Amino acid sequence: MSQITTRRPSSRKAFRSTALGLVLLAAAVIGTFLYQSASSSAPSSSDVLRGDHGGTTAEADGAVTEDDGTLPGGVTVFSDEYAGVANLDADLLQAMREAAAAxxxxxxxxxxxxxxxxxxxxxxxLSEAISRYGSEEEAARWVATAGTSLHVSGDAVDIGRSDATAWLSEHGAEYGLCRIYRNEPWHFELRPEAIDHRCPRMYADPTHDPRMQQ
Structure with a gap:
């Protein structure tokens, strides 16, 4: 009897350790799954750019074409065959090309x-942005109306890839090229006075830009 008595606590201890290990393993698996699910559903900067500033969505439903300014991937500031580049303001385009060469x-x-x-x-x-963000007020932080958009007038260009936008943020003023909105690091406009006086202070987003209130 004494032998049996000494073995039982050992068996219970082993069982409890095994059970605890299984619980911890299950918790780790569930935590990893939840983390991956949350990460995959969170919007990224590329999601915002593709949804509001690129041509992917618009071209997909056939409503607009390259004649309206949609652009495929790989287009540079030297790609005159695309209306989205060729129809930019001539001075803005020239400044962009000089900066691009440097x-x-x-x-x-x-x-x-x-x-x-x-x-x-x-x-x-704009219509897509309203659907995406749930209201005209929130959409206005990213997309202007056709009547106020600097893209429609050809006075703004959205540059892709972080290395290029970082380069322009540092050197763009030398060519009169300035970031205008803090929430849009890809959006650049021509400010010739910046060559001598640096770029003006950025607006938080387009809703703070007086030009968007017309």
Whole structure:
């Protein structure tokens, strides 16, 4: 009896250790699954850019075409065959090309996510943004109306890839190229006075820009 008595606590201890190990393993598996699910559903900067500033969504439903300013991947500031580039303001485009030539010496290319847009294209992007963000007020932080958009007038260009936007943030003023909105690191406009006086202070987002209140 004494032998049996000494073995039972050992068996219970082993059982409890095994059970605890299984519980911890299950918790780890569930935690990993929840983390991966949350990460995959969270929007990224590329999601915002593709949804509000690029041509992917618009081209997919056939509502607008490259004649309206939609652009495929790989378009640079030298791609005159696309209306989204060719219809940009001539001075803005020239400044972008001069900056691009200098950036190329550092191994950086300027790809255009979006440049000039037709009013139809802009209206479609705005409609999509309202659906995406749930209200006109929130959508206005990312997409302007056709009547106020600097893309429709050809006075703004969205540059892709973080190395290019970082280069322009540091050197763009030398060419009169400035970031305008803090929430849009890809959006650049021409400010010739910046060559001598640096770029003006950025707006938090387009809703703070007086030009968007017209």
């Amino acid at each position: 950036a190329a010496d550092d191994g950086i290319d300027f790809y255009v996510n979006s440049g000039w847009r037709s009013a139809e294209y802009q209206n479609q992007l």
